[in-house]
Amino acid sequence: AQKVTQAQTEISVVEKEDVTLDCVYETRDTTYYLFWYKQPPSGELVFLIRRNSFDEQNEISGRYSWNFQKSTSSFNFTITASQVVDSAVYFCALAQRDTGRRALTFGSGTRLQVQP
């Protein structure tokens, strides 16, 4: 079975602080995909990043960076110099290559509150 754990239920920071959202996953497959989505109050899930299991290169996109470590089954997300607009619920998710398990398995989400 596959599972995604986001242990942090809610994080509150002050604007301009850096914040890291943790994600730990479990899967028996050797080929899989990891994702981060952002859900603002409007409800729509906004795609942020996809990482393939065979590509452990970390990625930076503006203020966002992602640290994928296969050895610890973690895919953490860091926001540098947080802004109020970053306030949202962030979901980590896992999908398998096997067509029978192609759908996303989501973590429970981390609510990020950025105070001005």
Add this chain to the structure above:
Amino acid sequence: EAGVTQSPTHLIKTRGQQATLRCSPISGHTSVYWYQQALGLGLQFLLWYDEGEERNRGNFPPRFSGRQFPNYSSELNVNALELEDSALYLCASSNKGYREYTEAFFGQGTRLTVV
């Protein structure tokens, strides 16, 4: 380019009735996924359609069903509504789906309230 669109935005139904939710994928996308986001239960996979076929379904009773049309739009039907069906229903589309994997993009959701 238009994103994934869902209708209606809000839907209020009485227990026992049927609800129909609609989803139009991004142009060129052939795969449509449905997810339920109920309070306290998180995001759970419901159904996956690709090129008109149901490819997989989550752990939901048969009264949750749907279909995908030749233009790749999709509808989700929920029969014999129960109070616990109240949730945000999210549709997502991706542009390959069955043959290879690509990320899914979500619509704004339909909030279903069962009273």
